Amino acid sequence: MDVPQGKNIYFASDQHFGAPTPELSSIREAKFVQWLDGIKQDAAALFLLGDLFDFWFEYKTVVPKGFIRVLGKLAELRDSGIPIYFFVGNHDLWMSDYFEKELNIPVYHTNQEFTFNNKTFLIGHGDGLGPGDKGYKRMKKVFTNPFSKWIFRWLHPDIGVKLAQYLSVKNKLISGADDVKFLGEDQEWLVLYCKRKLETKAYDFFVFGHRHLPMKIQLNAAGAEYINLGDWIGYFTYGVFDGVDFNLKEYHTK
Template sequence: MDLPAYFISDAHLGIEPPGAVPNREKKLIELLSSWKGKASHVVVIGDLFEFWYEYNYYIASAHFDLYRAFAELVESGVEVHLLQGNHDFAYGDFFPKKLGVQVHKSVILEIQGKRIFVTHGDGVPKSDCGYRFLRKVLDFPLNRFLFKQIHPDWGMGLARFVGRNSRKYGESRKVKIEEYLEWGDRMLKKEHCDFCIHGHHHISGIWNMPNGVVASPGEFIKKPTILSLENGGLKLVSL
């Protein structure tokens, strides 16, 4: 029998918004540790951190225990994948080289005989044209170089300030879930996949579509949920 695979999204570690589960990073570490040698894959579908940026000689020390949990998962034989989110798209080589965690913008995985397309899902709604432009500006090589010249403490502080304000704006917007489902169904057909799994909108669900199944683990902030894949079937698990 195949070992289960697990999918997590949108933990936004590094902030404590109102209503967040107390000590949620510790709870996430305990969850990851419980899967050592007991899962085939662990896939984190973006926005693991509220903000992530890699400097040449600096890594955020506050998450040291989390890094160790990922490394121990990999050492136990679990294949671990980390997707870039809209808050943590600026990964370098720390996760793959030091922890053995594979980093992607999007990826297709073959698990339990199922072909699975995985991506964070930011920029999907047509109304997100402003965000798509901003993302290109932020991810432009020159702008990333200039940001790297800022002292890490100042850079992290600035990014979290911007993130808090964008969060307030984002929480006031209504999610058009049908846009994500239509997009997911198109991706299923385009990539010849059985499942399309994404995050970003923080809504957990499994939806049967004409071309396959679209699913989202939800979030790991206020009401943590994850997706598990067992015997070729997806199910939501509330924690």
């Protein structure tokens, strides 16, 4: 895919809508909708890298209540012809085909490679990658097991969703955001993961979320960069690729 002159590819992650309460979340949702409305004029594509919701589960005929303005704005952008790509995070990993069927937005459960203007990207949420984080990795295996999903599906939505939302907010092991301080390049698991990937293949940009901390780190002498998008809880940061450079920016309400 080539990025037309005057257009940008936008990236955002970790909105965690629904947390800590619907009332407080609605303020952040309004801000995000305003940002979406602002980028539609020059967006060549939009990548959402997971944890858009603090909890999401798709029953066969039911999805969690709320988020109508966010979903409506995404539908508007997609209907206008802007490609949107969604990567599940550790909070919305139970997403199935709702986005694909209702919004025409493809959903990815693993990292994906893209090439824009001859620049190679590896894109994903970032949870469970690299060394360490063993507690979460074990828990993710349980959550992604089809039997676990089958068991949860038998809970009435009023019980299952309420229980899951409570655990999602309270349990930092589930959140994967126990420490949002920069740990140093030799301790950041995603940095180590990216450097290991570069041993076997050249990439220009690694773009992830999950860490809730805006980062842009050069990984080697060839100029490969690791970008973490931050979040829409405390930083309100997003990524912009203009066809040549990738920049992190902070959104300020107009």
